[in-house]
Amino acid sequence: MSIELLINVTPSESRVALIENGVLQEIQLERIGNLGIVGNIYLGKISRVLPGMQAAFVDIGLEKAAFLHASDIVNSASIVEGVDDTPIKKVQDIRELVRQGQYIMVQVVKDPLGTKGARLTTDITIPSRYLVFMPDATHVGVSQRIETEEERGRLKKIVAEYSDENGSFIVRTAAEGASEAELRHDAAFLQKLWQKVVSRRKKTSKASILHEDLTLAFRTLRDYVGEDMERIRVDSKLTYQELKLFTEEFVPILSQVLEYYPGERPIFDLFDVENEIQKALHRKVTLKSGGYLIIDQTEAMTTVDVNTGAFVGHRNLEETIFNTNVEATSAIARQLRLRNLGGIIIIDFIDMVSEDHKRRVMHSLESALAKDRAKANINGLSALGLVEMTRKRTRESLEHILCDVCPACSGRGSQKTVETVCYELLREIVRVNRAYDADKFVVYAAPAVCEALLNDEYHNLAELELFIGKQVNIQVESLYSQEQFDVVMM
Structure with a gap:
């Protein structure tokens, strides 16, 4: 399978397209004004405990409070006896785990989605090229995609030497065949990074960020290590140079396929990516x-x-x-x-x-x-x-x-017919006439509605004028949506 990455960078936005056999399979976007926060580590303050939901809202310095469920708190589960003495996990009550006003170190596992705040966990993990560091763990894990028992044993033995009471590691799929020196370098890097997080935690006394994950371009290269990548093209010279330094230090295998794309033709036009994005909507x-x-x-x-x-x-x-x-x-x-x-x-x-x-x-x-x-x-x-x-x-x-919600239909995906709007408008005239004393009415509506009132629905409008004994004038408002209208008393 031929796999290629296209990285498009502008001052306001970064986009990464994954191409498999010439066909767009994935597209990732990151905008400067709305950077993703998955993987970020925060010192948060418990703002509210919700026993009924077994969860808590946490202030991490964002507009919306983040959500922390009891099951996402490390060591929240205890082993109890179930039916036939079978051991089962039971999550402790949220009130026993956290209290309002408490400060707690958390990591974002889900970005804010729609009206929901970010989803949090206290099970901190920090990934690198070959390893994932787990500060609260004591055992070494190995990716299930590494199938050879001999290789799994070798990796586990090497990494176990760098695990201590301060944390342990998960060996990623990309570590298959990696040397002891490479694994040692990764482990040292992650432990040093964690010490920086701990140091910032000690110096901070309010809700704030302690560690920020890599930006999209760098994160993509880190996450795609181990894939049989044929080519990675970047259309920004500055980003290319930064990625070159990053790959040479952390992902040497990708530095061979990383290249700068100077072409006049937009990089996303190479595989018709822009059209595919539009089709995906x-x-x-x-x-x-x-x-x-x-x-x-x-x-x-x-x-x-x-x-x-x-x-x-x-x-x-x-x-x-x-x-x-x-x-x-x-x-x-x-x-x-x-x-x-x-x-x-x-x-x-x-x-x-x-x-x-x-x-x-x-x-x-x-x-x-x-x-x-x-x-x-x-x-x-x-x-x-x-x-x-x-x-x-x-x-x-x-x-x-x-995309945003359509202002015309408010997200329904359809709008009221012209006939429906006409009847609503006529009912509104009757309602206003009963509530207020007016000599006549002026209706402001969309062109299609006005045309219907003056043609197909004219007989209904004439009967209404006879019923209320007042004149109704129709005025076209070209900027009004089909469902929008105003009834004005004169």
Whole structure:
């Protein structure tokens, strides 16, 4: 598989596009005025304890208070006996763990999403190229993607030497084959960084930031270590030079594929990235066969509806449905990554009769999602033929970053018809006439509504004038939306 990264940097915004086999798979954005805070470590102040939710609101210096659940507090769980003496974990009461006014060191695991504040944990982790440092841990963990037992044992033995009462490490997938010197360098770097965090904590007596994660470009290179990267192109000379120094010190393997892109043609035009971003904002996604997906993102969940569309197949209906569903699985997996959709996701595949077809479609979906770096859990087909799944969400979706609620429809996705607005307007005239004494009325409305009142709905307007015994004048307001109108007394 050919993998390439395109890094586009401007004074106000940084964007990173992941290209696999010439096709855009992921897009990440970071704006100077709204930097992501996942991975940042703060000294926070408990502003409110909520026993009913087993959680607390924490002031970390942001506009919205952050959220800390009892289960996200280290050592909050105790082992108790369950049914048949089976040991189970029971989370302590939040009131036993924190108190209002208390200062506590926390790390952001989810950016503020919509109306919700950031999600926090006290289980601090600091990643580097090969290792993840865990200040509160005493054991060494090894990535499950390192499958060779001999290599796992070697890495665990080396890293264990650098673990002590101040913390331990998780060995990342990229550490497979790494030398002892490289692992020692990483461990020393992380321990030194942690000491800086501890030092800042001792000097601080108010809610403030103690450690800030890397910016998007640097974070991307750190996180993609271990991927078989063919090329990394950067269109900013200054950022390229900074990344060059960063890769030479921390990620030498990537310095060989990092290059500056000086071309006059915008870097995102190389693989039609800009057009793909625009398509990712549409509800409808067309499939090559002629079928299509409808993707709707709501506050509670994301729904994906699969349709055959213009695809009529070549053999029979059951085969047509199966082929459409299989093709949809790869398209769905790509759209989830591209749009950065997370949380609960419901997929409505076209109904299948054959159990073999159902099994093969589910296998195809699982295979497609296996390429996704975000963790996904699939619960299988429900009794209604729906696939219920979740995908880990840490940052806002592409739509929430690039778009705002439509002022005309307030996010409904539709607007009232001209006929509906006309009848609302006529009822409003009656209401105002009963409440106030006026000689006549002037109605200000959108052009389409005014045209309807003077033509198709003129007889209703004339009957209203006879009913209230007053004149109603119509005035066009070209800047009004279709649902907007004003009734003015004269």
